[in-house]
Amino acid sequence: MTPVQAIIAKELRSYFVSPVVYVVGAVFLLIVGLLAYLYIVFAGAQAIQLMQMQGTAQINLNDLVFRNLFSSVRFILLIILPILTMRLFAEERKLRTFEFLLTSPIGINEIVIGKFMSVFLVFLGLLGLTGLMPLVLALFCEFDWYPVLTGYLGLVLLGALFLSVGVLASALTENQIVAAFVSFGLLLVLWLLAGVGSLLGETAIGQAISYVSFMEHYDHLVRGLVDTKDLVYFFSGLALMLFLSHRVVDSSRWK
């Protein structure tokens, strides 16, 4: 077992002995399920209306259910993922295990990657459980799977980015509440940058600001558009956040 695997195994163990994962997971699945139910019921109501007016009904579940759902889940992730990441480094500092970790014969990059991977696996597990919803829906109706899968790809990438921001925030402080708030704030700013960008319009600055926000990149994937530009955005953002976390952890040794 490599050190990274050892850290992942230990972090997963720590996640699942604490109630946090269960509570966060339950709330996440409940809200996603509730939203999916509401969107499907609305779609059904629309279908009935169309049926009464035209005699036949052809509704697009991709537009009415999945696109709405993926847009909403984005906001839920923004709130719950900081709760998952807040303990990663902050707790080590509080409990004085940080020094032990940094005096172990492993690199800081291994620590950062191990910690990120562990929470990413937890997130993938939660996201995997929401996969039941389209599977069940597929039994009763027809829809296009392609945008659903790219939407999920978008969620995975978006989640990874959110988690890496959370890892950075957790490395900055020894207080978990502060860590959660800092990552929440950072993510909200990233979100709102899209608004600032569109306010400035099609100028170079406006486009640059829009690019920094995850909004348009995620929207492309939800619409079924897999563009290299967007993939580059997510991967470079993730790499930048993990690199900054590395620097923050490293610099804490100097203080």
Place this chain on the structure above:
Amino acid sequence: MIEVQQITKRYGHHTAIDRVSFSVAKGEVLAFLGPNGAGKTTTMRILTCFMPATEGTARVAGFDCADQPLEVKRRIGYLPETPPVYLELTVTEYLQFVGRLRGLTGKTLTSSMQREIERLGLGTVQHRLIGNLSRGYRQRVGLAQALLHDPQVLILDEPTVGLDPKQIIEIRELIKNLAGSHSVILSTHILPEATAVCQRVVIISGGRIVAEDTPDQLSARLRQSEKISLTLKSPAADTDSRLKAVQGVQNVFASGIPGTFLLECELGRDAREEVARLAVTSGWGLLELKAISMTLEDVFLQLTRDETGLPQGAVVASAEPTGQPA
């Protein structure tokens, strides 16, 4: 095994340690003595590559702490002030995690874990969550962690804190047994501990090394004169001057308690016999007569109080006795 040369650590304007140099041979146990905030922990953190020194070099087993931290870390077992344990893991899970971080696998890992669990008496608690263990057990788990990969160098920051007297003796025995095969640095402010387990003592105060020697040598070097305490039932008015006249006695102090005198004698000269004879023949009512030797405790207090340090080879002014010169 450990070589520290002129290391200095500054935090902004505050200098935590100032040009500290010392070395530890293979198999030697060195005690780091000093009051709180003297720089013991900072020195240990530099040696374990947790933080870099501002100036100077530290080498462990031939590897520089600044240039080859991974090689150094592989050879060090470190117990910080607070045992670095994860409360949500059981003792075995924790040791397993520690072993994996240090590259132990399979049979080696299992046998190392078994060895440390036995050595530190953790058998009965090995499947319990560390969060439910007492301070003493957590400390022992911390020690097991430091010893797990059988490192050449052990750095222990106050290893006996939080243990009960029986455990303290056990841990001291353990450290004594490690001497010879391992180099150990331990910090403490419990002086008998340093005398009990260490071959050499470094006293650090205000970020500087003020003395370095064996425990016995240290107290001998600081002792300028032999001291005798004398208690008389009915001293006469001329007792002071007559005691002073005894050969070898340099100074006589009246201590705060009536009838008790403190005599300072030449080094290497025992004036007790003469003094006793004088007291008896003069009819002062001799109640008590004893030599006072300087304990490491006195040495420590003296060195850390004035922070002047111990000049090489020379002797420092002896501890001021209480009371006024007669």
